[in-house]
Amino acid sequence: MAVLTQKLRCREISEADLDGVADLLTRGFVGRSRHYWMQGLRRQAARQVPNGYPRFGYMLDNGGMPVGVLLLLYSSRMNGGETAVHCNLSSWYVDPAFRNYAPLLTKIAQKNKEVTYLNISPATWTWPIIEAQGFNSYCSGLFFSLPALSRLEPGLTVDTISPDTHAIEGLPDPEVELLVNHAQYGCLSLVCRTPGGGPFPFILIPMRIRRGWLAPPAMQLVYCRDIAEYVRCACAIGRTLLRRGKLSVILDANGPVPGLTGFYSKARGRKYFKGPHRPRLADLTDTELVLYGP
Structure with a gap:
């Protein structure tokens, strides 16, 4: 004090x-x-x-x-x-x-x-x-992706994780807890699986892209282990989001993202750090974006 x-x-x-x-x-x-x-x-x-x-x-x-x-x-x-x-x-x-x-x-x-x-x-x-x-x-900056336009990997499935989920096959307990906690905050927690790989966990939160009078519905990527996993699962995630009326997924980026359809902008989205560990992209868990909302 x-x-x-x-x-x-x-x-x-x-x-x-x-x-x-x-x-x-x-x-x-x-x-x-x-x-x-x-x-x-x-x-x-x-x-x-x-x-x-x-x-x-x-x-x-x-x-x-x-x-x-x-x-x-x-x-x-x-x-x-x-x-x-x-x-x-x-x-x-x-x-x-x-x-x-x-x-x-x-x-x-x-x-x-x-x-x-x-x-x-x-x-x-x-x-x-x-x-x-x-x-x-x-x-x-930010990359504004249109995931439904990505290449679809055959056999890939998407499961939605509910706030009362207790276990997820193939995921360690800390990651299950992360997905469940964020579902309780109102985020969309997903797990993607392929016949030869996975599970791949993702957390997204609803956003509004404001351009003048237009505000296209979108989601912000809050968490994935690696951007490459999102690129791999983008089409299946995009189709899941289309059923919810969402067209785009916004992700933190330092330039265009290979394998995704969309555009990169430096006009907004810059993020800073100070300290011993450089944060990685695609991990906004337990931040103001989630706990308070966009």
């Missing part, structure tokens, strides 16, 4: 603070409802967090009332056979009267050198600021 003035402190957010934090974020982010914030905060309250790290993040406390907040979403990843801790920096807002103290939130939030920090939704105008803070880009 950092004491800034007699009444102002910087401290961890506790569960007792959630109503006040939701009110603050609703004021700060026009277009996001209080329900949106409370749903995400409740999900943070219920999920597993690596030992020793904040569950929710940090806040500026002015006489018991939150006047600034930075949400943090910690998770564990396997990296080269060892466990790496990632932290998604999310939803930073400070009331105008306290903006002079805003940098303290980011300073405290990024104090752990063993943690890899992620910023997955930076506004375009903030890119130079984020880079000046020592962050590096690991994803430069």
Whole structure:
């Protein structure tokens, strides 16, 4: 805890603070409802967090009332056979009267050198600021794929994983838990199988591609083991999505993706990291995109 003035402190957010934090974020982010914030905060309250790290993040406390907040979403990843801790920096807002103290939130939030920090939704105008803070880009854009136009591999099947699934043949328990948890968050969890391979797990979340008045229905690829597995299963996944009224799957990329029909754009989708482990593409599990929604 950092004491800034007699009444102002910087401290961890506790569960007792959630109503006040939701009110603050609703004021700060026009277009996001209080329900949106409370749903995400409740999900943070219920999920597993690596030992020793904040569950929710940090806040500026002015006489018991939150006047600034930075949400943090910690998770564990396997990296080269060892466990790496990632932290998604999310939803930073400070009331105008306290903006002079805003940098303290980011300073405290990024104090752990063993943690890899992620910023997955930076506004375009903030890119130079984020880079000046020592962050590096690991994803430069988005590939908008039309998977139903890909080549269909004979015999490939697609199963939808429900939120109450307990076991999936051929998948290790941690991956089953990942698929089930994200299905409970409202994601679409799929498992593809081929006669000679698989199973291949995938997680997707509904998105809207906004171009002027048009907003074609699409899905964002949240998780797969490797982009090559998505390319292999794209046609079967695309046909499954067409039955749900979805035409496109958006995936993080650093250029055009061989084997997929679609187009690559650098106009949006840039993502940054700072820390010891470079994140891989196609793993946005347990981030703000999932826990709070697009």
